[in-house]
Amino acid sequence: MGKEFTKEEVAVHNKEGDLWIIVDSRVYDLSEFSDLHPGGLAVLLSVAGKDATEEFYSLHRQSVIIRLGSKYEIGSIKGAEPKIPLQQPGDISEVPYAEPTAWQGWHSPYYNDSHFKFRSALRKFVFEEVYPTASANDESGTPASIELYKKMGGFGWLASRIGPGKHLKGFNLPGGVKPEEFDYFHEMIAHEELASMGINGYQDSLATGMIIGLPPVIHFGPKWMQEKVVGPVLRGEKRICLAISEATAGSDVANIKTTAIKSPCGKFYIVNGTKKWITNGTFCDFFSTAVRTGKGPGGISMLLIERGDGLETKKIKTSYSPSAGTSFITFDNVKVPVENLLHKENKGFQVIMYNFNHERWLIIAGCLRSTRLVVEECFKWANQREVFGKKLIEQPVIRNKLAHMIGEVEAVHNWLESITYQMNKMGYMEAAVKLAGPIALCKLRCTRVSHYVSDEACQIFGGRGITKTGMGTVVENFQRTYKFGAILGGSEEIMADLGVRQAMRTFPKGAKL
Numbered sequence: 001m002g003k004e005f006t007k008e009e010v011a012v013h014n015k016e017g018d019l020w021i022i023v024d025s026r027v028y029d030l031s032e033f034s035d036l037h038p039g040g041l042a043v044l045l046s047v048a049g050k051d052a053t054e055e056f057y058s059l060h061r062q063s064v065i066i067r068l069g070s071k072y073e074i075g076s077i078k079g080a081e082p083k084i085p086l087q088q089p090g091d092i093s094e095v096p097y098a099e100p101t102a103w104q105g106w107h108s109p110y111y112n113d114s115h116f117k118f119r120s121a122l123r124k125f126v127f128e129e130v131y132p133t134a135s136a137n138d139e140s141g142t143p144a145s146i147e148l149y150k151k152m153g154g155f156g157w158l159a160s161r162i163g164p165g166k167h168l169k170g171f172n173l174p175g176g177v178k179p180e181e182f183d184y185f186h187e188m189i190a191h192e193e194l195a196s197m198g199i200n201g202y203q204d205s206l207a208t209g210m211i212i213g214l215p216p217v218i219h220f221g222p223k224w225m226q227e228k229v230v231g232p233v234l235r236g237e238k239r240i241c242l243a244i245s246e247a248t249a250g251s252d253v254a255n256i257k258t259t260a261i262k263s264p265c266g267k268f269y270i271v272n273g274t275k276k277w278i279t280n281g282t283f284c285d286f287f288s289t290a291v292r293t294g295k296g297p298g299g300i301s302m303l304l305i306e307r308g309d310g311l312e313t314k315k316i317k318t319s320y321s322p323s324a325g326t327s328f329i330t331f332d333n334v335k336v337p338v339e340n341l342l343h344k345e346n347k348g349f350q351v352i353m354y355n356f357n358h359e360r361w362l363i364i365a366g367c368l369r370s371t372r373l374v375v376e377e378c379f380k381w382a383n384q385r386e387v388f389g390k391k392l393i394e395q396p397v398i399r400n401k402l403a404h405m406i407g408e409v410e411a412v413h414n415w416l417e418s419i420t421y422q423m424n425k426m427g428y429m430e431a432a433v434k435l436a437g438p439i440a441l442c443k444l445r446c447t448r449v450s451h452y453v454s455d456e457a458c459q460i461f462g463g464r465g466i467t468k469t470g471m472g473t474v475v476e477n478f479q480r481t482y483k484f485g486a487i488l489g490g491s492e493e494i495m496a497d498l499g500v501r502q503a504m505r506t507f508p509k510g511a512k513l
């Protein structure tokens, strides 16, 4: 226990060079810090020697006190107890609607003990290993390091992000979950927890390329390729991405132009062309790449291409994130051994389609988690921000905004859980037939909700919602990044169309009003 002071003892330290304040019963000596304080000296002098709890929390996020507080804390007020809980690594939020209902005390048919342990372990890991450097790395455009990949690999997180299956064998999974008990709800949690940081671009620097680039190897690669690639990638030693989109072919996959022509000796494909918006491409070792080996949609093949001669990656500057390693790739007479074919020649479309539902589903999980985080931020802010003499939450217009935001997020989350339950129950073929439409529509709904929540959150946060640092940092990041989910993995328009076309397949012939 630190030193104890009375309020009167603190009160005499009230000038430049001898400046103490009280925040939530803790006493801070800011004499040395006042010159360095980003908010300046004058504001500190206005509360010098006093209790500045209200002033502090109206201007700073709690992370400031967690990060810097211990450096300046000298003791506490005699007989007083802190009233504001400091968030600890792994804490589950008690703010209403800040967590899925099962984590807020509701009964759930979907989760068991292992899911709770799994989430707690991941959350602790994020806040201890990833979060401390995430913001600065995102700002400077520095992708997650290979060391962090290895840590995530050793923790079993990378393996947890591509579903249940044989690839989990031999891995220790977070929270002591056994590979045989792992299901799609665990995987959903694995995506959610990374998104819980609220730094969306940096979150994507952490293996988003892998979660879409590795499944083609797992499901369609020959044995030698699986041995060479799957283990090292899941342990974080090597990195892989999916290279499909081109400048003239995004959602329109059938239109890709990058060619792969067999060499006269028949041992190689010679690849020429470009790829655009390839997540993690700047730092990957392997590229699961769509190439043209024939005409039309039936003339596409998938190749595993290793970084080497003729393959170059350049960073693309997106508003989304400089740290996700989003890249423009050029293939200039790249020699790829024919053994690197995934599945069969001209059957690449099947490989691409195989993982589409899974990709869209995990986009929903991540996107919805960051949307929920934004709702939590708004709820907290509304409870601490005072305008026109009262807290925002006391304004009916703000309560109305929160009500709609909460309702939208809960609705999509319930739909997502219901789909995830079906994924656990159905085999691949049944899921492909029955879930493609609902997943597409759920993704559409999710990103529309993100759009709505982002807009309302910016209104609630005002200028802070468009300021990178400080109270609105999460809201600012979100309004700059949520759009990514509305485009990646099939745009909203494609999702809407696909969802209804799929429904038409089972529409009863002759059904009339």
Ligand code: HEM
Pocket (backbone or CB within 6 Å): 021, 023, 028, 030, 037, 038, 039, 040, 043, 044, 046, 047, 052, 055, 056, 059, 060, 061, 064, 065, 068, 069, 072, 469, 470, 471
């Ligand atoms: C333990 C005590 C304090 C520490 C460690 C601290 C630290 C900081 C830091 C790191 C920032 C930059 C925040 C960011 O951009 O994220 C900041 C900003 C600021 N601080 Fe403090 N501060 C303390 C106490 C106070 C108090 C008591 C007041 C007011 C009475 C105050 C007023 C301000 C203001 C006005 C800003 C600028 C806010 C803005 O740009 O919106 N600070 N402080």
